[in-house]
Amino acid sequence: MKPFDYRDSMEHLILIKAHMLSLKSHLKQLPELYLKSSGLVSLRQGYLDLRMIIEEMMLLSVSAHREAGLELSKTLQQNYSAEKKMQLLERVNSKFFPEAIRVVPSDEDGIEGVFAAVEEEHLTRELAKEYYCQSGNFLHASSKIMGEKEYFDAVTRLERFQTLTSVLLHTFEVDISGRGMLVAGHLQLEEVGAPMIFSARYAD
Numbered sequence: 108m109k110p111f112d113y114r115d116s117m118e119h120l121i122l123i124k125a126h127m128l129s130l131k132s133h134l135k136q137l138p139e140l141y142l143k144s145s146g147l148v149s150l151r152q153g154y155l156d157l158r159m160i161i162e163e164m165m166l167l168s169v170s171a172h173r174e175a176g177l178e179l180s181k182t183l184q185q186n187y188s189a190e191k192k193m194q195l196l197e198r199v200n201s202k203f204f205p206e207a208i209r210v211v212p213s214d215e216d217g218i219e220g221v222f223a224a225v226e227e228e229h230l231t232r233e234l235a236k237e238y239y240c241q242s243g244n245f246l247h248a249s250s251k252i253m254g255e256k257e258y259f260d261a262v263t264r265l266e267r268f269q270t271l272t273s274v275l276l277h278t279f280e281v282d283i284s285g286r287g288m289l290v291a292g293h294l295q296l297e298e299v300g301a302p303m304i305f306s307a308r309y310a311d
Contacts, residue, residue, distance in 0.1 A: 113290070113304050113307075115170040115171070116167060116170040116171070116283050116290060116304065117301065117302065117304065118170075119163045119164075119166050119167040119170055120163075120167065120292065120294065120301075120302035120304075121301055121302060122159070122163045123160055123163045123164065123167070123276065123294065123302075124294055124295070124296060124301075124302055126156040126159045126160045126163070127156075127160060127269065127272065127273070127276075127294070127296055128296070129152070129156045130153050130156040130157065130160070130265065130268075130269055131269060133149045133150070133152055133153040133156070133265075134153065134262070134265060134266055134269060136149060137149055137150060137153065137262045137265075138259075138262065141255065141258055141259070146258070147253065147258075150245060150258070150261055150262065150265075151245050151246060153265045154242040154245040154246060154261075154265065155242075155246060157238055157239075157242050157265065157268055158239060158242045158246070160272060161189075161235050161238065161239050164204070164205060164235070165192065165193075165196055165203065166180065167205070167281060167283060168196060168199075168200045168202075168203035168204070168281060168282065168283060168285070169196075169199055169200060169203070169283070169284070169285065170283045171283040171284035171286075171288050189236050189239035189240045190236065190240075192239075193232070193236055199285050200282060200284070200285030201285070202281075202282040202285070203281075203282070203285070204231070204232040204235065204281070205275060205276065205279040205280065205281040206224075206279060206280050206281065207224070207225035207227075207229045207274060207275045207276075207277070207278070207279055208222045208223065208224065208225060208278050208279060208280050208291065209222070209223050209224075209225055209278055210222060210223075210278065211223045222280065222291070225274065227274055228271065228274065229271050229272075229274035229275040230268070230271040230272045230274070230275040234271065238264070238268050241264065245261065273294075273296055276293075276294035276296070277293065277294065277296070278291070278292070278293055279291065279292060279293075279294075280306075282310070287309050287310030288307075288309060288310075289307065289308050289309070289310055290304050290306065290307050291304070291305060291306040291307075292304040292305055292306075293305065
C-alpha cells in the first residue's frame with residue numbers, strides 16, 4: 108500500500124473550517140438584521156456557506172484520488188440536484204460521509220484509547236441531503252417578500268446545521284478514497300490554527 112498523502116484532505120478541511128467560521132459570523136448578526144436588506148444578503152451567504160461545507164465534505168471523501176476529485180468537482184458545478192450528487196458519490200465511495208467518533212480509554216494493555224461511536228445528535232448523510240436541497244431556496248432571487256416567520260425559521264435551520272456539523276466534525280473518521288483509506292481528525296473549530304489529522308489506517 109502507498110503511504111497516505113494528507114495534502115488534499117487538509118485543504119478541504121481548512122475550507123470546511125473557514126466556511127463554518129463564516130457561518131458562525133453570519134448567525135451572530137442575523138437576528139438583529141430582520142427587515143434590513145443586509146439581513147437577507149447575510150442569510151443567503153449563510154446558506155451558501157452551508158452548501159459549500161457539504162460540497163467540501165463530498166470532495167474530502169475522494170481526496171486521495173485527484174482524478175476522481177476533478178470529475179466530482181465538474182459534477183458539483185454542473186448539477187444542482189443534491190440527490191444526484193450523492194448518488195454519484197455513493198458509486199465512487201459508498202462511505203463518503205464522515206462518521207462522528209470519540210476517543211475513549213481502552214482496557215487493553217498498550218492501547219491508550221479506542222474509537223467509539225457518538226451518541227450525541229449530529230449531522231448525518233440524510234440530514235446533509237435535506238439541508239443541501241433546502242439551501243437552493245435561498246440562493247436565487249425571488250419576487251416573493253420573505254416574512255418574519257420564514258426569516259427566523261431559516262435562521263433556526265442554519266443554527267441547527269451549525270450545531271449538528273460541529274458535533275460531527277469535532278472528531279471524525281472518513282474514507283478518503285472509496286478503497287478503505289481512513290483518516291481521523293479534529294476540525295478544531297474553537298481553536299486557532301488549522302484542522303488536525305491525527306490517525307490514518309487502511310480498513311481491515
